[in-house]
Amino acid sequence: MTTLHRSTCPHDCPDACGLLAEVEEGRVVAVRGDPDHPYSRGTLCPKVNHYERTVNHPGRLTHPLVRAGPKGEGTFRRVSWEEAIDLVAGRWRAIAAGAGAEAILPYSYAGTMGLVQRNAGHALFHRLGASRLARTICSPAKSAGFQAVLGATPGPDPSLVERASLVVLWGVNAAATNVHFLGLVKAARRAGAPVWLLDTYRTATAAAADRVFLVRPGSDGALALGLLHLLVREGLADERFLAAEALGWEALKERILPDHGPARTEALTGLDEAAQLDLARGLATSPAPFLRIGEGLSRYGNGSMNVRAIVALAAAAGVLARPGGACYGGSTTGDAFDLERFTRPDLQPRPTRVVNMVRLGEALTTLDDPPIRALCVYAANPAAAAPDQGAVRRGLAREDLFTVVHERFVTDTARFADVLLPATASLEHPDLYRSYGHYFVQRARAAAAPPGEARSNWDLFRALARALGFDEPLFGLTTDQVIDLLLEGPSPWRDRLDRAALDAGRAVPLAVPPGPRWRTPSGRIELRNDALAEPLPRWLPSHADAGAHPLRLQTGPSLYSLNSTFTEREDLDRPRGPLRVRLSPADAAARGLSSGDRAVAWNELGELRLPVEVTGDVPAGIAVVEGVHPDRAGERPGNVNLLTSRRLTDEAGGSTFYDNRIDVRRDG
């Protein structure tokens, strides 16, 4: 007997695809795309095409484990859930009574995007009075850059791109990170729209582009200001639209743009005047340009300002004025559910200390008053995916740190656990999924039985709440009851939601609430925003614009993993290829390196031994290491995040993964 179950891909990816799981006797035997899903329409990416291989992987954790060897070695003995919960609750109670509950730090991110499981620990840690985590590792600076100009204006529908007359992919490796959007872009291209890509090297997405503009890392803000200068010089700015709909155009024109002539723009970005003119003319004159801004260009010390300048450019070029024109950074469904009904910040005894997750290494090794004595990691893998990896791992190795990890697999972080607890995979628990790349929501029921004694995040935190004596009614709710709670509160996003279809497992649309065109305090596009320290967009250098080492490090995503997720899948190792550094022919020759040679990539933070690939896809001055690779037995531990720093973005405390310098030398 085979049954079919609808579900959603739970991973941190804008596509939030519809899945169909074939289940036999409680076991997932195959996973394919759901042809009825309105956005993903039956296709999946190479990572999830055989998701049953992840779900049934022999490396899945099945029972609670307690450390039985030196820290970090990964030797464990099996215990019962009861023993594990008692041990954790007992240690946390003792730490709270001694150093205070702020000595306890949760660390979680988006291992699952489901609204319940992703946010499952918040209410408990609030109730406990633990330190709070600022969840900034991804791209808060990008949101801040959009908000500076457009406030809470909802993002457009991404499928608008199919009818675009010009597509500009600005800092997005869509072939890896947004494959269904790229499908829509290809449809637009077949219908005649040119596709332009702006990146720092030729990524896999270059194959889908008619033109690739390579810019210096972290220089997109300078490019946007340079294009704004050309719009003025060439009389291409949409003056009528700006006079009617925007604030601050005159100030920007008079005070900032005169300094951004084409020569300076070329010096800062590497793009000559002819390329600048093509970009400015394309955006200003194409009838329906679709501008898609990715995450990458915001992971810099000037990341928020870069995004802000690009959004200002979209306004001045009239992209935002024309029907069909769009400046898209993601779908903005964050307000569709009142998450605080579940995360309960009101349960805090008082507002507790906030620790920025980008600075986990620093927090674990230097924080005082009180020092962190207990760490609880779930739905994240900081030993691999967080920056400043040397410090993160020194912190995790502390004998006096009590670390709980809730995981599906023995990750690099799990090996440092004192208590390692088995987590369900998404097909084994219910959840509610919204997307950051489209406007559909989906409710998924558990389709399969968990392996062994694996528990969902919410079931873990409910059990801990009980052991700690927390009797708030919330902790008594099942996952399905929490989903109902999230769907109960009023929201204009859900006024017309087809609840019956949602409860039956189908993807249903959220409706963007009616409101003014520009949802900013002034009701206009705020090219000038006096609420900010910098009222006008201007050129800010990135961190690595200064720095001793000659190569700028680009640490982008791999097509065959998702941050460190999917690195457990041996079948994806081969297409992903080994951890390697890609260099231009010039930089390789200058160091006497050829493809296949062993090298050391290094900077002031650490060093990494890895093979070299020499390629014309990478321009001189740049070193590319794609993917967040796991430790391999017999090799020195660590990956490219040994070389990425804990410096923050200009706004919102974000990560700066792409804003680092390194050098590379022959190994030995």
Ligand SMILES: Nc1nc2c(c(=O)[nH]1)N[C@H]1C(S)=C(S)[C@@H](COP(=O)(O)OP(=O)(O)OC[C@H]3O[C@@H](n4cnc5c(=O)[nH]c(N)nc54)[C@H](O)[C@@H]3O)O[C@H]1N2
């Ligand atoms: N296959 C796969 N899919 C993923 C992920 C993955 O790891 N693998 N990660 C997921 C996550 S968590 C996220 S946040 C999204 C990220 O999705 P994207 O928006 O694609 O963001 P990134 O891949 O971080 O960066 C995109 C591109 O920006 C380029 N870039 C870097 N610096 C600059 C710059 O200064 N200027 C310009 N113009 N370009 C620059 C990089 O080279 C990269 O090609 O993808 C998600 N999907």
Ligand SMILES: Nc1nc2c(c(=O)[nH]1)N[C@H]1C(S)=C(S)[C@@H](COP(=O)(O)OP(=O)(O)OC[C@H]3O[C@@H](n4cnc5c(=O)[nH]c(N)nc54)[C@H](O)[C@@H]3O)O[C@H]1N2
């Ligand atoms: N060098 C470099 N580093 C990067 C990036 C980069 O571009 N370059 N990208 C950064 C970005 S954008 C992000 S968002 C971060 C992400 O960093 P992390 O959030 O740490 O993401 P992952 O490495 O994918 O780890 C997610 C873990 O969650 C586990 N998991 C999955 N489902 C569940 C569940 O239901 N319950 C529990 N308990 N666990 C579950 C998975 O097995 C996996 O080990 O990485 C960042 N790191």
Ligand code: SF4
């Ligand atoms: S990782 Fe992204 S593209 Fe792949 S199946 Fe999941 S949501 Fe779809």
Ligand SMILES: [Mo]
């Ligand atoms: Mo991310």
